[in-house]
Amino acid sequence: MNLRLNEKWVKFKSFMKECHRVLRITKKPSTAEYKSIVKITGLGILLIGLLGFIISIGGALLGI
Numbered sequence: 001m002n003l004r005l006n007e008k009w010v011k012f013k014s015f016m017k018e019c020h021r022v023l024r025i026t027k028k029p030s031t032a033e034y035k036s037i038v039k040i041t042g043l044g045i046l047l048i049g050l051l052g053f054i055i056s057i058g059g060a061l062l063g064i
Contacts, residue, residue, distance in 0.1 A: 029037065
């Protein structure tokens with residue numbers, strides 16, 4: 001029982017070290033980076049929505 005608890009504690013500490021390492025190397029995006037990410041994401045959402053709409057209209061016209 002004590003061995004399993006120790007094993008879980010070691011895994012937890014390792015996970016926390018990894019989280020700390022990731023948070024240290026991340027940075028807040030600049031305004032230009034943020035705007036470009038928003039534009040690309042919005043374009044992707046629009047394209048996927050348009051594709052779904054076209055498939056829906058095609059299915060309605062074919063009676064599927």
